[in-house]
Each structure stands twice: as structure tokens, then as C-alpha cells.
Amino acid sequence: MLSTNFAGIELKNPTVLASGILGANAELLIRIANAGAGAVTMKSIGPSERNGHNNPTVIAWEHGLLNAVGLPSAGCKKMEEEWKLLEKSPVSIIASIYGANVPEFEEVARAVAEKKPAMIEANISCPNSEKHGQLFGTSAEASAEVISAVKKEIGKIPLIAKLTPQALNIGEIAKACEEAGADAICAINTVQGMLINIEAHKPILHFKKGGISGSAIKPVAVKCIWDIYEAVKIPILGMGGVSSGRDAIELMQAGATAIGIGSGVYYHGPKVFKKVCNEIREWMQKNNYKNVKELVGIAHD
Amino acid sequence: MLSTNFAGIELKNPTVLASGILGANAELLIRIANAGAGAVTMKSIGPSERNGHNNPTVIAWEHGLLNAVGLPSAGCKKMEEEWKLLEKSPVSIIASIYGANVPEFEEVARAVAEKKPAMIEANISCPNSEKHGQLFGTSAEASAEVISAVKKEIGKIPLIAKLTPQALNIGEIAKACEEAGADAICAINTVQGMLINIEAHKPILHFKKGGISGSAIKPVAVKCIWDIYEAVKIPILGMGGVSSGRDAIELMQAGATAIGIGSGVYYHGPKVFKKVCNEIREWMQKNNYKNVKELVGIAHD
Amino acid sequence: MTDLPRMACIKKIMQETPSIKTFYLDMQMNAKPGQFAMAWLPGIDEKPFTLTAVGKEIAITVQEKGKFTKALFALHEGNSIGIRGPYGNGFDYKGVKKACIVAGGCGAAPVLLLAQELKKKKIKLKIILGARTGKECLFKKQLAKTGDLYITTDDGSEGEKGFTTTALENFLQKEKFDCVFACGPEQMLSKVFALCEKFKVECQLNLERFMKCSFGICGQCAINGFLVCKDGPVFSGEQLRKMPEFGNFARLKSTKKVSLQEYAQWRQ
């Protein structure tokens, strides 16, 4: 009932751990896999060791999370042990990668592709560093350039382009990525925001600005997925504010084939994957759907 | 303690009714003024009669509102009666205007300027119509063109440029507006979003996409106001998710001189203005501030 | 605090009169008499309708008029529509011992639950029910069970020939009511109000305006400084006195203020 196929990869259910959530460590990824995720995404991997920002890096406000972790990474060449442990993962591994420019993306893609993850996700949309990502994700040309360069490096491994909702026309960006060789689109990364502690009169995040995730951005995610679905034929890994089966179904009806969950782990712990799957199943039973694939895009006329 | 000056206009307190909330009718504007707002903004006025979209046009979800009213307007020439009644307003009137192109903006600006509102706000940022607004607000050149054209028509009346958070670099847009003659910046208009009713498998808003307002977008507002404050010298009318004194103070510390309230009226009714003012006053007393002006921008180093 | 339509299954459709149907919906909702809900037909529109049944399931009673109601009439049992609500203030019958209800045409819908509630509270009740013609008398049987029912029709095919307001004037000359509750075409309501003022009787009138948000945000439903969706739809005499637009003006979808005649024409 819940099993599906995402860009050629079989998933026992459509839920996927979003990148950046507990994903720097192979054993945590496996823990989430065992908790019920259909696939798990690694924390974005960069070309070399990077610390990210000082704390506070992640806070939870009334309607979601706000983070500026700043793309910490051990660097793509210093992760042998993680890769070895990941061989034992009961579900598919999606490796997320970033770079400050096309050569860096190529370098990381090459190193990561050697480890044969099920899929590679190019994070061209992170808002939390001066140099990385968002630049690409808001320009169709720049996005296409990264995607086609990465695609060349990784051969047959399916490539996901992860997009930012800050793009003026996310459908156009998705289309450019599809034409450049992306096998799937992931949307959305976080929405830019800031919160201030008024007693301290200082932004709470050390990096000042950060990315909003969680329930607050669900309508943004639905809208972006809708636009992408209208623009491309490749499947969509939809995410943004999912912490219930109803949320997941909403993103699927907008056009998502698989559903990423990040901040939902904050609200419900790793059991959020089972919870969401159970709720999807119950809803499908009540509403006479046989296969989760039937839900994809049905809100479009 | 709460009295302030916004672009030359004296306000008894910094709260302002946001455009589009109850503002198509003079008597409702006066009702809000009597309820405690420091100034009130009229619903955006267009060049000719326009129906807007079918219902649902406004819905309330868990973390805010979502609307696609679609800029209904009687048209700038069919509002004699409202203008006459507004002469009796106990607070300053801000007239919001829109157009599909520069000549339309000029036409509306001319008609509205004759009525001598305290300020005119050019809505170059509405996401809810195919042709209006957002186009301008995401391009620095287009924004500047509208602003300088409107400024020419309205002479000494202070001009506010209302911006969209969808702009890639809202600071740049604000700067362009300042250079084009804007006397103040209003930020933010709503964030694009969509919600789907999964049982109906249809977007809930008739126009499908709409603008998110209310608490969900407060961090987006804070971030945009921060960026604008760093980019321009003219004052900012900050809005987005304010329904408490703490929210208002947060936007002020980010750089807003005055504070717009829209969706807050949904959560607390017209008494939200008194509530926010009382809460600002109490906080200032507790934290030893004498004048609300002291709060503006203090979160910047 | 959310206001989102939830889909409700149509359990039963009752043909009340040749032009009026009641739709029973599988949704639980508690509401006071006179409160309303927004009914959504995805892809078409969303409109306000008085609740004519509340509790374990709800009902709306609808007259076929324009595009929306035609589409609604095309639905069958088993189909679903979206519902959000309840909205508005509802009638207030605190302290009322003897009441008169005046209902014109589809205006019988909002007063049905009121009449039933007054009956339950053993409040003496006179009901004047008016319609174009006998067959269009809505909720005749149900209302007859709640008090003295007087029927007037434009064509005299049932009850007395003439207007509800003529009947009301006769009653007011003879009897004293604690309150007159009324719903119907605004011209009728306008006359009811004038009569109540003349006879110095309290009144509560259920008004209608084109609505968008229905929760007091958009201003579309304004009558002067009042919001029909939030302050109303039921207004007291005291409020009506501050409403020069009542009986005279209404706002089109564009928010343009026009005469009631032009407003009615626009809706055709």
C-alpha cells in the first residue's frame, strides 16, 4: 500500500529523512531507518572540513525551527568509517552534497559517487552560508550548470536537485535542472528568516539569519511542489512542515512522490516516520486508495 | 512614551492597520482608529472596478492566514463617499494604491493624491493577481520606475513603497525605492503559499495560490526588515505576524519605526491595537525605555 | 484557531418547496439559532448559509438562484461539500417571554431553529410566514408546531393575500411582544424595522451581505461600521439605528457601494 518507486529506487514507504537531521553519523541514519523511514538522507557533505557557525545554531520557535548550522562537514574524503557502516543500512541512502562552485561540486560528487549511495542530492539551496548554495538555486542557469556537472561525475546514480523556495520562479529552476540531467527534484529547503531576543536585543542565531523549517513553511512547500509538478516530469521529493500523515498526503496531492521529514523529528522524535506512515495508511483506507502512488499530483485538475 | 514620528507624520502610537484588513470602508477604518491604531491603511485602490477572486478568498490555518482576495476595488474614481467620511478620522489615513503598469499607478496616484491622505503606499508587492504588483517588487528597476512615477504625481505627500519578501534581495529593492524618491518602506507583504484540502483534493483558495500572513511569517518579516534597515535611511513600516507587544518590539529592534497589524485582527479582534500598545508600554517600563523611538534598530550592532 | 473547510458528506436531500432543498450533512457542529456556515464547492465558490439543523449532523436549506446554488442542486446524496463555521452571533432571546417571528421567502431558514428553541423554552410565539405563492412556503409544518402560524402569500394561494408586514402591523396594533425576530428580503426587513420603531418594540433582524472571509477580516460584508459576519448577521434595533446603509446600500464583490436594487441586479 505504501511502497513506491522514486526515480527508480524502491521505497517501502514514501517517508525520507531530510538532509541535516541527525545525518552526519551513520549509526544515527541507521537508527532512523530502523525507526521506519523509507530512505535516509545524509547531512550535506562538502569538499573539505568545515566547522559551520557558532551556537545558537538551531532554535525552536512557536511555529517551527530556525537554523543556521552553516554546513559543517568532515569533508568528502574523511568519511570512510561512515560509509562502511552505511553498508549495513536497511534502507536506501541518499547522499547530499554541496560546494561553493562548480569544481567543488564536481570534486564532492566524484568522491561520494565512489561510495555508491542509492541517490545523490545536490544541495543548491542552503541559505546558511555566505558562499554556498543559494546562489545556484535562485538562478536557472547556475542551477543547470551545477546539475549537469554533477551528473557527469556520478554516472548512473540518480541525481536529485534540492531547490530553494527563495527562487522567484521555482518551476523554471526545476525545469532547468531537469533539462540539465536531474532525475528528481527535492523541494523545499528552508525559508530565510530571523528571530530576535528582545531582552538581549540581538538576533538569536549566531549567524543572525537562518532557515525556517517546520509547520510554518508547509504552505510554502505545497505551493513550490505544485509549481514544480506543473513544470517537470521527473518525480519530486517534497518536504517542508510534515509531521502528520495529513501533511504528507497534502504534499503528495500537490505533486510529491516521496516525502521528506526534518523538523518533524523535533516534534515527535524518530517515531515520526512510523506515525506519518500509519496516518497515511489509515487515511487511504478510509478514502479507498489502494496505492500511495495514486495520490501523487491529484490536486491538479 | 509610545508617540512617534513616521516619515514626518506624527503617530500617537506606532501601530498601524495593515492594508486589506477591513479597509475598503471608511467607517470600519474609523472603527479601528477608535480601537487604538496609530494610523490606518486603506485597502489597496486600483484604477478601475475589479472583483477579485471567487471564494474561498481568506482562510485561517494553524499558523496564520492564507488569502487570495485578488485586489478587489471600487476603482479610484468611485470612492467619493469613503473619502468624505474619512475626513472625520481621528488618526492619519494611509492610502494604498496598485496598478498593472506605470501609467495605471500614475492614474491612481493622481486621483488619490487629490484626496490628501496623510501618506500614500504603493503596493508593488501583491502576490494575488496575475498582473499586479509582485512583478515590480521583485525587480529593483521596475520598483524604482513605479516609485519615481508615483512620487511625481503626489508631490509632498509622503510615499511608502510596500515590498514583497519574495524578492531575492529585499535590501537592494528598498535602496532602489529610496533613490527613486520613496519616503518610507513598508515590509512585508505576504509570502506565497498554498494549502490543499486532501479530502476534496483541491487547493482551498479558489485562486489556488495565496499569500501567507500572521505568526508563521514573523521570522521572514524580521529578516526582511533587518536587511532593509541595513540598506536604507528612510523609516520602515514593519509588519508580518504581529499580535503582541513582544512581536512589535522584535520588528522595531530589527529596524521598524512603525508596526503594521493585519492578521492580528483575526486573532484578537480590533482590540489588538490597544493590546499591543499596552504590552509595548509594560515592556518598556520594565526594561527602562522612555521612548519607543529608542527601540528602532537596536538589534544591529 | 483555524477556519478551514472540512468536507462533509451529503446524507439526505429534502425538497422543501419547488425551489428550495435542505441538505443534511454528516458533520457535527454546535451552533446557536441564526448562526451560519460557509459552504464550499471546490472549483466553484463558497457562500454563507444559515444552519437549519445543528448537533450530531447539520443542515443547510438553500434556494436555487445563481451559479453556486445551481451547482449545489446538481449534487446527490453521497457527494461531499466543504463546510466551515459556525459564524456570526445568532439570535438572542434572553428575557423574552412573548415573541413574534416574521419570515419572508428563504428567510424561514434562519428562524427555524430559533422557533424550535423558543418553543422548547415555552416562550409564546406568533409566526408570520410569507412567500410568493403557497407552494413556496418554507418550513410550514415545522413552524406550525412551534407557535401560532399565520401565512401570507403574494398571490393569495395560501393564507392571507398580501405581505408579511401588513400582518405584522395588525398584530403590533393589538398585542405587545418582547421582541420581533425577522428574516427575509431586505425591503421587508426595512419595513419590519420601521414598524418596530413605530410601535416601540425590540427587534432582531437577520441581515445578509456578500461575504468573503466570514470571520471579520476582509470588510466585505460591512454595513456602515458593522460587520454582518461578525457583529451580525442578527442586529438589534439599537444597532440598526446606526446603520443608514440598512435597507439602502450594499457592497458588490469589488467592494463598491451601490443601492440595494443595483446589488440585487448584480447578483442576478
Next chain:
Amino acid sequence: MTDLPRMACIKKIMQETPSIKTFYLDMQMNAKPGQFAMAWLPGIDEKPFTLTAVGKEIAITVQEKGKFTKALFALHEGNSIGIRGPYGNGFDYKGVKKACIVAGGCGAAPVLLLAQELKKKKIKLKIILGARTGKECLFKKQLAKTGDLYITTDDGSEGEKGFTTTALENFLQKEKFDCVFACGPEQMLSKVFALCEKFKVECQLNLERFMKCSFGICGQCAINGFLVCKDGPVFSGEQLRKMPEFGNFARLKSTKKVSLQEYAQWRQ
């Protein structure tokens, strides 16, 4: 559900040892012994600290080490710092009738409240407190009130010369404890664990890792499949057995996994 720092005023600063101060903060918080809070110095950083007082006001007890703690030590009474929490699981002393606490250096901080709580519950308690030198023995007086206190110092300037773990081994040879609670440098904890395994005694060790979110989202604080911020900071013997990284590896801010030595060096 929110996790935002709130500013708390420093009410009192106590110099506990030459390198350790306790900061009493004007904030109400209920927490279990062993739980911690994140302390924020705006513009500088945010770090985890065990709560050494809870209830109407809270306290953290801090050793001056790097950039953050230096900045904290520069503050005065009347200054404010940001606090969020409490976080983590805390110690579990259900069913414990006789316990041994081992605290090394600043590790006395997390066990202070535990010792006081055990005393209140009339649980028999032996405490081994270790430090480099006598002057650095943290919470000596407070701990002495809660049970039998044995002090060990590296230089023999107070109590016995030597390590806490030598003392522990002696006790374990002679006595049976329901649980050994310990906090201190990981090398020490590693030895404590080995001793408890050898003598088949239950243990609960309070671990430390570099933290970011502190609420189980970022994965920074992982030890194998465990999160120190959420599953810990207190871990049972059963959990420690599944933690090959314990005593051996930790993650730098970049998330890179390195030996404990390299980790300690990085922090210098």
C-alpha cells in the same frame, strides 16, 4: 513546544575554587539532577552546563577554560545571560538503596543535586571526589553533608594522593552498591565503567560531547547511535556497552570523528 533562550539576570556569583564559579540566575526551572541547560552569551556562543540549583532560581557551575567561559567569567552580578532548557534525561535512582558517586574535577557539578536528592531520600551514599589539587575540590562542603566523602587529589594536597578510580576499586572490592553514579573526564569515566563491569555493578555515567541544538535534531552530540543531549547525558551500563566510541572517539564541530585526545586538543 519552543526552545528559545530567555534572558536571566545573574543574581549572585560564588567563587567555588580558584578556577570555578557558580552563577545564580533569576529564572524558575524545574529539572532533575543531571539535566542541563544551554547558556547563551549573545554574539559569542552558547554551551551546555549542568544545573547545580533548580526551582525558584537556578545555577550553573563553570570552570574557566576557553573563549566562552572566559567571557562568562568577565560578567558581573546584574548582567544577563540567555538560558534554554532543561535538557537531557538526568540520573535515575529508582530502587537504589545504596549508592556510590564518583566525581572528577568539574564533574562534581552534575552530581551535586543528585547527592542532595539521594540524601533527602535517605539513600546510603559514598562519594569519591577527585581533583588536581586540594583547592580545586568542588562542592566539598556540600557533598560532605550528603554522605561519606572521600577525597583524592593528584598532588596529595588533600585527601588521598591518587585517582578517584583507585579509591573506587577499593570500595568495590569491599562493598556492594546498587549503582555507581559518575561524572568527570572521559578517561576517568572509561575506567569507572570498566570497574563496574568487572565488579558487575550497575552504573550511570554523565557524558559530555560538543553540542549544537541540544534537543536531538542536529546529531552533533552523537556517540554511536546515541544522542548525548537527548538519550543522555546520563547513560546506563547497558547503553555504554553499545557505545564503542565511549572513551575513544568524539566529534569536532565539523562533525568529523576524531580520537578523544584530538578532540581535547581541538578544544584547547
